[in-house]
Amino acid sequence: MYKDLVTLLKSRSPHFAENINEQNFAVQKLPSTQRIQHVELVDVEELGQPQRSHEQQEKNVHEEARQQHTPNKAGGKKKYEPCPRWKNLGLMSPCGKAEEKKPSKSSGEEKSGEIKKKKLGPRAKSKMKAELSMSSLPGRLSSQKVKTPTGAMPVDTFSESSSESEEEEEQPERRPESNTDLPSEYWQIQKLVKYLKGGDQTATVLTLCAMMDFNLMQETCQLAIRDVGGLEVLINLLDTDEVKCKIGSLKILRKISHNVQIRRAIVDMGGLQSIVKILDSPVKDLKALAAETVANVARFCRARRNVRQYGGIKKLVKLLDCVPNLANLTANQEKDVEVARCGALALWSCSKSTKNKEAIRKAGGIPLLGRLLKSPHENMLIPVVGTLQECASEESYRIAIQTEGMIKDLVKNLSSDNDELQMHCASAIFKCAEDKQTRDLVRKYKGLQPLVSLLSKADNKQLLAAATGAIWKCSISMENVAKFQEYKALETLVGLLTDQPEEVLVNVVGALGDFAQIPANKAIIRKSGGIKSLVNLLTGTNQALLVNVTKAVGACATDMDNMAIIDQLDGVRLVWSLLKNPSADVQSSAAWALCPCIQNAKDAGEMVRSLVGGLELIVNLLKSTNNEVLASICAAIAKIAKDKENLAVLTDHGVVPLLAKLTNTTDDRLRRHLAEAIGHCCMWGSNTASFGDAGAVAPLVRYLKSKDKAVHRSTAMALNRLSMDPNNCITMHGKGVVKPLIHIMGSDDETLQEAAAGCVRNIRQLALANRKAQLFY
Numbered sequence: 001m002y003k004d005l006v007t008l009l010k011s012r013s014p015h016f017a018e019n020i021n022e023q024n025f026a027v028q029k030l031p032s033t034q035r036i037q038h039v040e041l042v043d044v045e046e047l048g049q050p051q052r053s054h055e056q057q058e059k060n061v062h063e064e065a066r067q068q069h070t071p072n073k074a075g076g077k078k079k080y081e082p083c084p085r086w087k088n089l090g091l092m093s094p095c096g097k098a099e100e101k102k103p104s105k106s107s108g109e110e111k112s113g114e115i116k117k118k119k120l121g122p123r124a125k126s127k128m129k130a131e132l133s134m135s136s137l138p139g140r141l142s143s144q145k146v147k148t149p150t151g152a153m154p155v156d157t158f159s160e161s162s163s164e165s166e167e168e169e170e171q172p173e174r175r176p177e178s179n180t181d182l183p184s185e186y187w188q189i190q191k192l193v194k195y196l197k198g199g200d201q202t203a204t205v206l207t208l209c210a211m212m213d214f215n216l217m218q219e220t221c222q223l224a225i226r227d228v229g230g231l232e233v234l235i236n237l238l239d240t241d242e243v244k245c246k247i248g249s250l251k252i253l254r255k256i257s258h259n260v261q262i263r264r265a266i267v268d269m270g271g272l273q274s275i276v277k278i279l280d281s282p283v284k285d286l287k288a289l290a291a292e293t294v295a296n297v298a299r300f301c302r303a304r305r306n307v308r309q310y311g312g313i314k315k316l317v318k319l320l321d322c323v324p325n326l327a328n329l330t331a332n333q334e335k336d337v338e339v340a341r342c343g344a345l346a347l348w349s350c351s352k353s354t355k356n357k358e359a360i361r362k363a364g365g366i367p368l369l370g371r372l373l374k375s376p377h378e379n380m381l382i383p384v385v386g387t388l389q390e391c392a393s394e395e396s397y398r399i400a401i402q403t404e405g406m407i408k409d410l411v412k413n414l415s416s417d418n419d420e421l422q423m424h425c426a427s428a429i430f431k432c433a434e435d436k437q438t439r440d441l442v443r444k445y446k447g448l449q450p451l452v453s454l455l456s457k458a459d460n461k462q463l464l465a466a467a468t469g470a471i472w473k474c475s476i477s478m479e480n481v482a483k484f485q486e487y488k489a490l491e492t493l494v495g496l497l498t499d500q501p502e503e504v505l506v507n508v509v510g511a512l513g514d515f516a517q518i519p520a521n522k523a524i525i526r527k528s529g530g531i532k533s534l535v536n537l538l539t540g541t542n543q544a545l546l547v548n549v550t551k552a553v554g555a556c557a558t559d560m561d562n563m564a565i566i567d568q569l570d571g572v573r574l575v576w577s578l579l580k581n582p583s584a585d586v587q588s589s590a591a592w593a594l595c596p597c598i599q600n601a602k603d604a605g606e607m608v609r610s611l612v613g614g615l616e617l618i619v620n621l622l623k624s625t626n627n628e629v630l631a632s633i634c635a636a637i638a639k640i641a642k643d644k645e646n647l648a649v650l651t652d653h654g655v656v657p658l659l660a661k662l663t664n665t666t667d668d669r670l671r672r673h674l675a676e677a678i679g680h681c682c683m684w685g686s687n688t689a690s691f692g693d694a695g696a697v698a699p700l701v702r703y704l705k706s707k708d709k710a711v712h713r714s715t716a717m718a719l720n721r722l723s724m725d726p727n728n729c730i731t732m733h734g735k736g737v738v739k740p741l742i743h744i745m746g747s748d749d750e751t752l753q754e755a756a757a758g759c760v761r762n763i764r765q766l767a768l769a770n771r772k773a774q775l776f777y
Contacts, residue, residue, distance in 0.1 A: 001198060185214055186224040193230035201242055208248030216255035222262055225252070231262065235271035243283055250278070250289035257296035267303050276307060279315035284335040291319055291342035298349040307350055313359040316350070319343030320368035337380060340372060344383035351390040360387075361396060370404040378418050385413065385421060389428035398432045407438060411447035414454070419463050422454060426466035430507075433473035442470075443480050452487040461501050468496070468507035475514040481521075490515050490524050497533035502542045509537065509548040516555035522562055531556060531565045538574040543581070547589045550575055554593030563600040572597050572607060576614050584626040591621075591632030598639040605643030615640070615649045622658040627667045634659070634673035641680035648684055656687055660694030668708045675703060675711070679718035688721065692728040701732060704740040709752075712744055716755035723762035733763055 002008040010017040189211065196207045214221050225231055237249040253275075257263045266272060275297070278290040294312065298304045307313065320343050322336040347365065350356045360366075372384045388406065391397040401407065413425045429447065432438045442448065451474070454467035471489065474480045484490065493515070496508045512530065515521045525531065534556065537549045553571060556562040566572065575597065578590035598604045608614060618640070621633045637655065641647045659681065662674055678696060682688045691697065700722070703715040719737065722728045732738075737759070744756040 183220055185218070186220050189214060189221055189224040189230075190228040193225060193228045193233065196230060196233050201245065204237070205244050205248060208245070208252065211252055212248070216252060217258060219259060222256040222259045225256060226262060226265060231256075231265055231271075232269055235266065235269055235274060238271070238274040238278060243286065246278065246286055247289060250275075250286065250293055254289055254293045254296060257293055263297040263299065263303065266297055267306060272297055272303060272306050273310050276310040276312040276315065279312065279319065284339050287319060288335075288339045288342040291316060291339070291346045295342070295345035295349045298346065301353070304350050304353040304356055307346075308353070308356050308359055313347075313350060313356060314363045316343045316346050317360060317363040317365040317368065320347075320365065320372060322372075337375075337377065341377075341380045341383060344369070344372065344380070344387055348383045348387045348390065351387050354394070357391045357394055357397070360391065361394075361400070366397065366400045367404060370401075370406050370409075373406055373409045378416065378421055381413060381416075382418070382421050382424060385410070385424040385428060389424050389431060392428050392431035398435060398438070401428070401432055402435065402438050402441065407432070407441040407447075408445050411442060411445040411450070414447060414450035419457065419460055423460070423463040423466045426451065426454060426463070426470045430466060430469035430473055433470060433476070436477060439474050439477045439480060442474055443477075443483060448474065448480060448483045449487050452484065452489045452492070455489070455492045455496070458496070461504065464496075465501070465503045465507060468493070468504055468511065472507045472511040472514070475511050478517065481515055481518060484515070485518075485521070490521055491528055494525060494528040494530040494533070497530060497537070502540075502545055505537065506542065506545045506548055509534065509545065509552050513548055513552035513555050516552060519559070522556055522559040525556060526559070526562050526565065531562055532569060535566060535569045535571040535574065538571065538578070543583045543586050546578060546581065546583075546586045550578060550586070550589040550593040554589075554596050557593065557596040557600055560600055563597065564602070566597065567601055567607070572601070573611060576611055576617075579617055579621060584624070584629050587621065587624070588626070588628040588632040591618075591629070591636045594636045595632075595639050598636070604639075605646055608640055608643070608646050609649075615646065616653050619650060619653040619655050619658065622655070622662065627665070627670050630662060630665075631667070631670040631673045634662075634670065634677040638673065638676040638680045641677065641683070644684065647681065650681065651684055651687060655681060656690045657694050660691055660696035663696045663699035668706055668711050671703050671706065672708065672711045672714050675700060675714040675718040679714065679721045682718070682721035682724070688725045688728065691722060692725055692731060697722055697728050697731045698735050701735040701737045704737070704744070709747075709749070712747075713749060713752045713755070716741070716744060716752055716759065720755045720758040720762070723759045726766055729763045729766045732759070733767075738763060 002011065006020065010020065192207050192211050196204060196211075199207060211225075216222065225234070234249045234253055237245045240246065253266070253271075257266060266275075272294070275290050275293050278286050279294075281287055281290070294307060294316070298307050307316075320340050322333070322340040347360060351360060369384055369388055372380060373388070375381055375384070388397070388401060388410075392401060401410075407429075410425045410428050413421055414429075416422055416425075429438075429442060429451075433442065451467055451470050454463060455471075457463050457467075471484065471493070475484060490512075493508050493511055496504060497512075500508070512525060512534070516525060525534075534549055534553050537545065538553070540546060540549070553566060553575060557566055572594070575590050575593050578586055581587055581590070598608065601607050618633060618636060621629060624630055624633070637650065637659075641650060659674065659678055662670070663678075665671060665674070678691060678700070682691065697719075700715055700718055703711055706712065706715075719732065719741075723732065741756040741760050745753055745760070747753055747756075
């Protein structure tokens with residue numbers, strides 16, 4: 001610390017000390033309040049006075065100096081100009097030419113505005129930080145000395161002001177109306193930050209230690225550091241060569257970066273780049289702290305992108321290379337494990353970005369994560385499994401997790417005492433179990449029973465959601481469903497159908513839909529009161545839940561006793577109303593559920609007719625562009641058309657031309673149900689001839705070239721019905737339908753044989769009739 005500016009300059013420049021006395025220059029020492037005016041002004045702002053712009057503050061300081069120096073100017077001895085370096089950096093004061101000409105108010109304001117723009121520019125600011133931060137802040141901390149121009153004021157005042165302005169503009173916040181609302185810690189931390197700016201290496205380290213004694217997880221303390229410009233000082237310390245200062249700075253940044261505003265400010269100031277650079281440091285404590293700080297900062301999209309762009313993903317992956325599975329670790333090995341743990345934490349945060357997931361994979365992160373998964377330390381396993389379950393949304397990761405043998409370790413950790421670890425393991429299995437081989441591996445490593453046991457922890461909703469999700473995906477395989485039955489999972493799942501979050505309900509209902517594929521389980525769901533609970537969920541709005549509920553209701557409706565309860569609870573009407581849902585997935589799932597409901601209802605025809613506007617709604621859905629919706633609607637129409645009265649209504653609503661328009665599809669699933677619908681719709685009036693007139697016959701002949709036997713069956717039935725019209729027979733014969741039908745007649749499927757033979761017979765009879773007519777004439 002120096003008592004005034006002249007003393008500072010004398011200590012820095014012998015040339016200045018030698019010549020200062022020779023000048024006809026009356027040096028007037030400023031009072032102490034003026035000597036640290038750029039610091040005290042912060043206190044003025046804190047006390048509730050209106051904040052002046054930095055340019056106005058500088059203008060006032062230079063104005064006072066100009067008034068003091070006016071007698072010297074009258075003598076005409078020498079004219080003082082600002083240092084050229086200030087001009088180059090865009091830091092020149094608005095009053096830089098005050099001695100030459102007093103600027104007008106308007107020109108001064110205009111020039112001040114230009115300077116402010118320069119200071120607020122992020123590129124200029126980051127360039128300043130790299131070049132001058134150590135000359136103005138703890139300059140003694142850096143081994144690379146940066147000379148400050150003679151007469152120049154410390155540059156930190158400019159960088160602080162600009163950072164605060166940027167923060168206020170980008171992240172507005174509510175301030176307390178009066179300063180009496182702020183606790184004493186706020187002011188104490190601000191005083192420490194002032195010492196941090198001006199102290200030498202020892203003072204800086206002591207100040208950092210003093211700051212760490214405060215509760216830095218408290219928002220007031222976090223914002224106090226930012227408000228007085230301390231955040232920029234901490235970031236600048238990361239560019240020094242002093243390890244202790246870096247460690248102290250990172251320890252503080254690691255805690256305060258839990259605050260949303262703070263981590264955004266760190267990214268805005270370019271601090272993330274400095275933190276990423278430290279990941280290459282040979283000092284293990286520094287690497288661990290830097291990685292943990294990255295984990296906190298990289299919780300929003302722009303920060304995650306910056307980590308990748310600065311090369312941080314590769315550096316973080318390198319941190320994972322350690323030996324974590326030793327029972328007794330040396331002190332050095334413990335540090336390696338801690339570095340790897342922090343690296344996994346950072347990758348966990350970064351892995352929420354799809355591009356970062358790919359970057360982790362390309363950097364070789366998967367085998368390293370697989371090795372860490374064998375660690376006996378829970379604090380290591382949580383971020384590792386968290387990263388894996390986040391990345392498991394990508395197919396490449398799911399395949400790698402399976403091939404690297406990680407399923408066994410995930411299943412093993414399901415039996416851990418740590419709820420968070422269990423939750424992440426179950427979530428990873430939930431995402432990976434889309435693949436059949438993974439489902440088989442979970443069963444092989446005896447992971448099904450631990451999943452069922454997790455259902456008892458109903459108070460932990462996150463764990464319950466992960467466990468039910470894993471059970472749902474594993475139950476896609478019927479072998480797993482049989483095992484789940486042994487562990488009484490079905491009764492427990494039915495009990496979870498009420499008073500649960502939607503995330504849990506989606507998984508529970510999805511699992512019940514798969515369980516209900518086994519006939520015995522349908523009775524268990526009914527006896528456990530599950531039918532009523534499922535029907536009640538049909539009134540919800542969550543689309544994922546509605547898809548699974550309709551699937552489960554449809555599966556249960558194949559049982560006659562269950563269907564009676566569904567009908568009694570008005571479940572069919574609720575399912576039908578979901579055809580109006582804007583989601584194509586909900587529409588298709590509802591239409592599929594209607595098929596068994598219509599087929600197994602006691603009086604299906606009357607039930608359908610009782611739904612006002614229902615048939616018109618289902619015909620209009622044939623205009624959809626979604627193949628899954630079209631296939632499901634065609635399947636429903638095939639069931640509805642079995643009732644003659646309903647078929648008549650469908651015909652009146654124009655079902656024939658809409659079905660005929662769809663026949664040019666190449667989707668085998670749609671072809672199958674479309675042909676079935678056409679076949680059943682031929683049973684009314686002149687629909688058979690109408691399909692021929694609408695051009696539906698020729699495309700149907702091409703369906704016989706499909707490799708799907710189900711398509712052949714429904715197409716042969718449709719062609720058999722269409723062949724009742726002579727014109728359709730002529731079209732079929734012209735398209736070469738006889739040869740493939742004769743081949744199909746050799747099938748083992750009797751229904752298929754009968755339909756193919758009936759069509760050939762009708763064509764042959766028409767040909768014979770034509771031949772007799774020709775002979776007669």
